[in-house]
Amino acid sequence: MISFVNDYSENAHPDILNALIETNLEGNVAYSGDEHTERAAKLIRKKIKKEDAEIQILMGGTQTNLIAACAFLRPHEAIIAVPTGHICIHETGAVESTGHKCIEVKGCAGKVTPQDIEEACGPQHWDHAGILCVKPRMVYISQTTEVGTVYTVNELRELRRICDKYNLLLYCDGARLASALDCSDVTLLEMAELCDAFYIGGTKNGALFGEALVIINDSLKNEFRYIAKQRGGMLAKGWLLGLQFEILMSNNLYERIGKHQNEMAKHLKKGLIELGIDFTVDSPSNQLFPILKNSVLDKLNEEFAYEIISIIDEQRTGIRLVTSWATKKCDVELFLKRLKEEIYHE
Amino acid sequence: MISFVNDYSENAHPDILNALIETNLEGNVAYSGDEHTERAAKLIRKKIKKEDAEIQILMGGTQTNLIAACAFLRPHEAIIAVPTGHICIHETGAVESTGHKCIEVKGCAGKVTPQDIEEACGPQHWDHAGILCVKPRMVYISQTTEVGTVYTVNELRELRRICDKYNLLLYCDGARLASALDCSDVTLLEMAELCDAFYIGGTKNGALFGEALVIINDSLKNEFRYIAKQRGGMLAKGWLLGLQFEILMSNNLYERIGKHQNEMAKHLKKGLIELGIDFTVDSPSNQLFPILKNSVLDKLNEEFAYEIISIIDEQRTGIRLVTSWATKKCDVELFLKRLKEEIYHE
Amino acid sequence: MISFVNDYSENAHPDILNALIETNLEGNVAYSGDEHTERAAKLIRKKIKKEDAEIQILMGGTQTNLIAACAFLRPHEAIIAVPTGHICIHETGAVESTGHKCIEVKGCAGKVTPQDIEEACGPQHWDHAGILCVKPRMVYISQTTEVGTVYTVNELRELRRICDKYNLLLYCDGARLASALDCSDVTLLEMAELCDAFYIGGTKNGALFGEALVIINDSLKNEFRYIAKQRGGMLAKGWLLGLQFEILMSNNLYERIGKHQNEMAKHLKKGLIELGIDFTVDSPSNQLFPILKNSVLDKLNEEFAYEIISIIDEQRTGIRLVTSWATKKCDVELFLKRLKEEIYHE
Amino acid sequence: MISFVNDYSENAHPDILNALIETNLEGNVAYSGDEHTERAAKLIRKKIKKEDAEIQILMGGTQTNLIAACAFLRPHEAIIAVPTGHICIHETGAVESTGHKCIEVKGCAGKVTPQDIEEACGPQHWDHAGILCVKPRMVYISQTTEVGTVYTVNELRELRRICDKYNLLLYCDGARLASALDCSDVTLLEMAELCDAFYIGGTKNGALFGEALVIINDSLKNEFRYIAKQRGGMLAKGWLLGLQFEILMSNNLYERIGKHQNEMAKHLKKGLIELGIDFTVDSPSNQLFPILKNSVLDKLNEEFAYEIISIIDEQRTGIRLVTSWATKKCDVELFLKRLKEEIYHE
Secondary structure, three states: OEEOOOOOOOOOOHHHHHHHHHOOOOOOOOOOOOHHHHHHHHHHHHHHOOOOOEEEEEOOHHHHHHHHHHHHOOOOEEEEEOOOOHHHHOOOOHHHHOOOOEEEOOOEOOEOOHHHHHHHHOOOOOHHHHHHOOEEEEEEEEOOOOOOOOOOHHHHHHHHHHHHHOOOEEEEEOOOHHHHHHHOOOOHHHHHHHOOEEEEEOHHHOOOOOEEEEEOOHHHOOOHHHHHHHOOOOOOOOHHHHHHHHHHOOOOHHHHHHHHHHHHHHHHHHHHHHOOOEEEEOOOOOEEEEEEEHHHHHHHOOOEEOEEEEEOOOOEEEEEEEOOOOOOHHHHHHHHHHHHHHHHHO | OEEOOOOOOOOOOHHHHHHHHHOOOOOOOOOOOOHHHHHHHHHHHHHHOOOOOEEEEEOOHHHHHHHHHHHHOOOOEEEEEOOOOHHHHOOOOHHHHOOOOEEEOOOEOOEOOHHHHHHHHOOOOOHHHHHHOOEEEEEEEEOOOOOOOOOOHHHHHHHHHHHHHOOOEEEEEOOOHHHHHHHOOOOHHHHHHHOOEEEEEOHHHOOOOOEEEEEOOHHHOOOHHHHHHHOOOOOOOOHHHHHHHHHHOOOOHHHHHHHHHHHHHHHHHHHHHHOOOEEOOOOOOOEEOEEEEHHHHHHHOOOEEOEEEEEOOOOEEEEEEEOOOOOOHHHHHHHHHHHHHHHHHO | OEEOOOOOOOOOOHHHHHHHHHOOOOOOOOOOOOHHHHHHHHHHHHHHOOOOOEEEEEOOHHHHHHHHHHHHOOOOEEEEEOOOOHHHHOOOOHHHHOOOOEEEOOOEOOEOOHHHHHHHHOOOOOHHHHHHOOEEEEEEEEOOOOOOOOOOHHHHHHHHHHHHHOOOEEEEEOOOHHHHHHHOOOOHHHHHHHOOEEEEEOHHHOOOOOEEEEEOOHHHOOOHHHHHHHOOOOOOOOHHHHHHHHHHOOOOHHHHHHHHHHHHHHHHHHHHHHOOOEEOOOOOOOEEOEEEEHHHHHHHOOOEEOEEEEEOOOOEEEEEEEOOOOOOHHHHHHHHHHHHHHHHHO | OEEOOOOOOOOOOHHHHHHHHHOOOOOOOOOOOOHHHHHHHHHHHHHHOOOOOEEEEEOOHHHHHHHHHHHHOOOOEEEEEOOOOHHHHOOOOHHHHOOOOEEEOOOEOOEOOHHHHHHHHOOOOOHHHHHHOOEEEEEEEEOOOOOOOOOOHHHHHHHHHHHHHOOOEEEEEOOOHHHHHHHOOOOHHHHHHHOOEEEEEOHHHOOOOOEEEEEOOHHHOOOHHHHHHHOOOOOOOOHHHHHHHHHHOOOOHHHHHHHHHHHHHHHHHHHHHHOOOEEOOOOOOOEEOEEEEHHHHHHHOOOEEOEEEEEOOOOEEEEEEEOOOOOOHHHHHHHHHHHHHHHHHO
């Protein structure tokens, strides 16, 4: 079975597993007070050119998002996000479990727009009612988004401007940041310039697990680690997180992983387009959303794994194909070959 | 200044104030263990013909709703509601502060529809993702709704059916239940038959304060009072709540208040219609939502108070007019007279 | 039945009930935006000589304490209190329900001592472990305490000094502040000088309900009202709270109530001492804790109500006698007379 | 530097690292729906002879404890624990952050006693006050305890009996269960017989990370996974947890690790006793708490790492020495040799 189900189906990139073996008996200091974590932080700070950025490596995306909500917001403050945002739909209400409301805005192609924020913050929606409404305080975006799209630098700058207008924090979920850095014009430097905080995803980019939260805004740094610990986010063996990011941030491994993911996706996309396949959304990143006939899918099911996203009509289904650091070109080609056969066979 | 701003601008119905004077030195047992509370509960149980209904009288609507969420739901369970629902927009995220997500559904005229619930519970929205999504568990409705409309008995029966299909609780916010009982075909008996829990509003129906939560579903009764206390909802002088509901539930006072509110509103509505006024929503209850010219409103501002709800266009504004137990017919007529003058004056 | 059970067994002081009648149809602005609340705040600010103090009048003690914890603390910050403190034992874990731990310290006669704070903050208890422990951030005291004792000005100054040393907030629960102001050397001026926030109790001092939270520390004022609303603490008819404190703070009513409570308690205490009665704690305020023989109590049970506090041994029980604004001297004397008879009768 | 600081200073047992390498490209199903997790669960169920036990493998101890509190308790329910319990002192208030109070009881040698529970549940402490107090609902114990002691089977049976008397759940933190299974008379079978839920610790017993929560009581199983996900406890690559426990539960690896830890500790303890060293607590497990002269410690500091626990007096310090699966006998002997030299040198 060849899988395009997701980008986190393998254990980890071999460089990371090797590092685990090599460092096994080092005897590191617990709770992220170790040298690997310090080196990972330095490597990240260097890439973003922010020497005082606070780096906290947590275990997973839901955990990182909930701890950020918990640490960055006062109880009456809310998060603006689109309905497809991970926090709104696929985290079992983790943000709400910390007491904060998510204000869902319409969005466009999985992205928050300036107009969305204007409407959520405008007097017609909350200000006239004063304390009876939650106070919008943070905008949650994802890069790449959950539907595979990416923000451009200009879009991010526009969001920053509107966030400043309404005194909002801009927070970016970078679960798939490796792919985004490769296929958008937004660099890590600009992430750090324009966001108050963001995380560099590990789980979906070759790590066993781990997400590196980068806090830029000074007012958000204070005593963050207490809250990370309180919510179960501090690993006793914190150096395991640091070590993985030390590897990912060295020798351009993170960049190479993003590039490979996207190259495989581009190859796949090109082939799909040549076969006349439509997409539910046009995505430049490592997630593709083609629409296939059910009769064709029935034939491919035994050889290939993918996720069903939506029922288009009685004959067609929208699926998701994801490429990862481990995706092989021959597997992409085999998929396209078999798809072609089944389409012509119809 | 004559006010149509809301139905809670006066202290309380004179019968309630008199009862406070008369009982002042009785020396009642604290924390709702008193005889007035017991009598109020008995009167309510009799009206709904449910001898084992649990009655807990709390202080305000937001408090009642948040304590219900807190007591009735497990942490991963969510509430389905329309965006105009009080819990979604005017309680500063009180429900989310207890850790529970509100799933906003489209609704129709301020009311949750069966189709809304189907969509929120259908496989396309949460079931396929299993534990990654919150679990819908309670439907929140208001009778009257926040936009002045009411559910019919048939609509409530249909909601009950769909709630049973998806194992959902049906909870009704009765902040304006007196008006609803008078202008809909839903009686208290049917409220108790069709809802798992609902509250009989006091604050907006002549009480100083206080909302009587009626719990019908046995599985929701257990140790409710602990949670009410924990969230600040048990008044030391709980008999003050019981006493007020004893008065409201006696001599048809609650029914008479609802009737008076609606008669005043009908009188007002009839006059507005005669003047050719449009409404943003057609409501049969004690809240009316007419659209008036700004030039006319400018003239009425000094004599009459009301709430601005929406900017229709550059020349017109949607306002809200509310009648209460204390609204006088002569005031309604004066408003209509002055409005007529200003309209003709244009 | 003559009751010494507590100081909140009557509805309210007649001046308050009269004010409710007189103002009934005024038509006040909702959510504490009214003139009575403004006047109450001004009267309190004048008494404490702090023109910029923030005054928020909430409904009950548990609610006030939980909203203060919620608004004043970040998630990892904890409250230091004695085990007899109201928040530790009689609020159903309301503070913990907002996510904050109470660090219980030994105390002395119901009071937090400087030594307690030193131990709770010293390196041996939390600092060496860094983020693994909660961070003590607020000291909770009560004046009078739950066992009827009071802090002296010197004791409060010493607590202030140690709070400053460890960067702690000092918060005082003033549920029985009227009695304390009369029987201690601490004035309202000094409360405001030495505490970061405290509340002036209404419920136990002649109000129907209501506690006036006084926030002195500027850093605690910001957007407090949002959090009060979110936790169900904003009454729609907020002027009912303001009106009651306007009355209590005028014409020395609050001071007179405290004086009467204490005079009745002193009279009672003097009589008990003359009868050779021991006390579990020596209290100068309106709560007395005498130890009586069970055989004597059995005789008094039908005429007098009180609370049982502790089983001393097989023959004796510790009880609590409380006096209120409504306690009559003749009732105190009748109790002492009947007690004397039963003691001599033994 | 030879370290006795803790039992989680190495990455993982070599068998686990090897398994990670071997399974790297298997392509497992996400969110613990994989075969390794299923096999780990089966192995645990077989060891405890409970075929319907629910097994959920979470990432760390604090996370496991907080998710258990969150899933097992209603909002007003509290946990009984000793002050040295991990949840009371070293989890930054994680349990309280879920809204639940920890009722601290005195305990004996780090263990909860039946007398403790009686006092916490007896009428004098909460029942007479009814809903004003939290309701004790779960007893938290650790095996081994945080001070290295262990419960005997008889002690556990006695706790079970008293828990049944008061309708309490018995929950055991097994962070160091491998050591406990080797040095106490309590087997895994009895853990499952006597506890409602417990966890088998991985982090401190050779795993990279991971704790296997075993839920025995049927009423606690329902929809647990939603809450685990909501609190950030479901790893996308959940099979990494399953795989590690599959290894630990096979070939008696877990038992062998416990045995080795204890053998090293016994060797160390014997040597310390021969040198006339006192202990702050007498522990049979892999944590030892000797009292050493400061002058001696100053000499050993450069070669050996340990944790300082308490200042005994001006000349002596209580330290903690911990042995792990990776502790070498020669290192134990070197420590004893050097200690002996320094003691005789004095």
